Amino acid sequence: MSTFHGYAAPAAGKPLEPYSFEARPLGPGDVEIAISHCGICHSDLHLLNDDWKMSQFPLVAGHEIIGTVAQVGSAVRGLTPGQRVGVGGQCGSCGTCEWCERGEENLCALQQPTCIPGPGGFADRIRVNARFALPIPEALPSRDAAPLLCAGITVYSPLREAGIGAHSRVGIIGVGGLGHLAVQFARAMGAEVTAFSTSPDKETEARALGAQRFIAAREPSALGAVRGSFDFLLSTVTADLPWLDYVATLRPRGTLCFVGIPPSPLMLPALPLIFGNKKVSGSNTGSPSDIREMLEVAARNGIRARTETFPLKDINTAIGRVARNEVRYRAVLEL
Template identity: 40%
Template sequence: MTQKTSQAYAANSAGKALEKINTQLPTLGDEQVRIKVHYCGICHSDLSMINNEWGLSAYPLIAGHEVAGEIVEVGSKVNKHDIGDLVGLGWHADYCEQCRSCDNGDHNLCSKAIGTIVQRHGGFSEYVQASQTSVVGLPEGLDLKSVGPMFCGGITVFNPLVQYDIKPTDKVAVIGIGGLGHLAVQFLSAWGCEVTAFTSSDNKADEAKKMGAHHVINSKDAAQIESVQGQFDLIISTVNVKLDWNLYMTTLQPKGRLHFVGATLEPLDIGAFSLISGQKSISGSPVGSPDTIKTMLEFANQHKIQPMVEMFPMSKINDALAHLKSGKARYRIVLQADF
């Protein structure tokens, strides 16, 4: 098979509705695979790229970086995948394979990594291609329909558990029970941690407990937050809004860590003494390496963890994007290819 063209949904300029187009596929590289897209999640990063909020976009822009599909063609030097394999593709489509990060297995930290939707075409299309290293095979038993968001939202919240050696006996809090947070709660609960969910939405309290949270606290109620001072080994913040971070620092145990995976827009105004007195840490992380993604998928398969998704046909992509913008999605949106 040598597929030459692909139908896709593209933004022709910043902020415009997506239109169906035919696009020429690039020549398949020796170490690349071509994937027929069956499903593709929508992430806020797709919106940011469509609107050129980061100044990285090139139009026509075909977004989509939470791909689940089937390999239909492989390059001449591909040895990690075969035609017919069910695979996923996330934020990165290639790595330099030469830097210290790549040598150490930290491909997600490669400074020359190529974004799946940065200056190239992503998964809102019939076909997408990427390096064999960045594509990860799906364990048998995972739901193909809902696995796409695991390649961005899922790995973003799973990665810190691996990086910081989180223990089953740790007490961990998650700020924000949305697209990222609802997966973080599930992972942490299955990991064995005592999990507290911070949310500003009272109607999410019962859902958070069903996902595995042992406690739920209103993230805007200072009195409730003060009631858990000195309790947490780790707090994972998934939100992109300003909160009273100094107040949250008081809820950490000595040597506790406040970790950001949500891109808070305003600078962090955290006093040095709140760090020094308890030897506490502040950190952040992006998505994970292909190896960590593989571990995450195996863990999720073992513990029956999957994102809660709302399905749209790809042909209704603009409706799906509007639903995402509304903030009402519970909790991730997935498009089903219907070209």
């Protein structure tokens, strides 16, 4: 047996503590990864606090993992020791259902989240199904690539699914951990990009990331001034906003897509949707092939997560700063 070392929450809401655990046996289709970087996602905070009532303690969270291959199972092809790879929020699936056979493993009913029951990436090593360990392009620095494994694919997938291109008028709601990547991907796809934010001081950075227009969303007339303007709105925020006003900014056949989770149920009348053939949707990250494509797009277009790094031993400090929204824009642990 192999012993791995990391940090775990002993119970919901408790500070993380050093934790050693026995690794599961390396199966024929598995790969062992020596972790060098792991991003901290708001989903990790929800798991550590057991907000979704699915956590199992002690909990080793972390699902934006970059590292090098240490061992491969006997049936693994295409990955070799020393190769740099990444693992996102999913580390396994059944492999036989209709969704897996279509290459949409992220929709598999038996998909295996990376840190439930875990252990995840807040550790020195991890073992996962090799199909979910993706090569990292050489052009992407590890610390800036780590958040792409969750935040990056979360925003790339709905933009790609919507067919965003040079013809598209796209609005990104929120310029934060997700939104700052969404702006970059939408611009790389050729869209006209507008960033919405309740923080006016983010305008300069939003424009530097690729937004051609910035809307200070708290201004009383801001949303009314862009009625009927957008083909696609991507909401990356975890706040309750005046959603009907945002629906009004859509053009006919436009879509409001959620990747951030507002705390309250959506309350929208049907009539504005019916009259404009408008849609409200959500998006569930992406498959391994989607992630591979997203990483290549990021490498070719110079798309990077803006990161702050912390040594693993300072993990509680890093988690506290993420919880207080003090990081611009993603926190990454370095081992």
